[in-house]
Amino acid sequence: AVESTQSTGGTEADVAKKRTRKAVKFQRSIQGATLEHILAKRNQKPEVRKAQREQLIRSQKEKSKAKKEAKVAKKKTDTKAVRAGQKKINKGNTKSKPARSNVMM
Numbered sequence: 001a002v003e004s005t006q007s008t009g010g011t012e013a014d015v016a017k018k019r020t021r022k023a024v025k026f027q028r029s030i031q032g033a034t035l036e037h038i039l040a041k042r043n044q045k046p047e048v049r050k051a052q053r054e055q056l057i058r059s060q061k062e063k064s065k066a067k068k069e070a071k072v073a074k075k076k077t078d079t080k081a082v083r084a085g086q087k088k089i090n091k092g093n094t095k096s097k098p099a100r101s102n103v104m105m
Contacts, residue, residue: 029035 027035027038029038
């Protein structure tokens with residue numbers, strides 16, 4: 001007689017399905033920040049965080065503005081010196097013939 005594979009029971013010991021382990025999450029410090037520092041940042045109120053961010057942005061803007069102003073001031077003094085030098089050169093050349101750039105030949 002033909003037997004089905006379902007009704008053969010009893011030959012194999014019942015094997016319970018192996019349970020997979022769930023990953024345990026934990027925190028640890030990273031380079032440049034201790035665990036206490038990270039936890040303190042995480043537990044900060046959003047308003048405090050926002051205020052810190054705005055203050056940082058403000059200070060960065062002031063820094064860049066001061067840098068730009070210094071650059072402009074330096075450029076002004078440099079151009080004044082160059083112009084003064086050019087005027088001296090031009091004044092020495094006043095008695096020579098004028099340049100004939102517009103004359104057609």
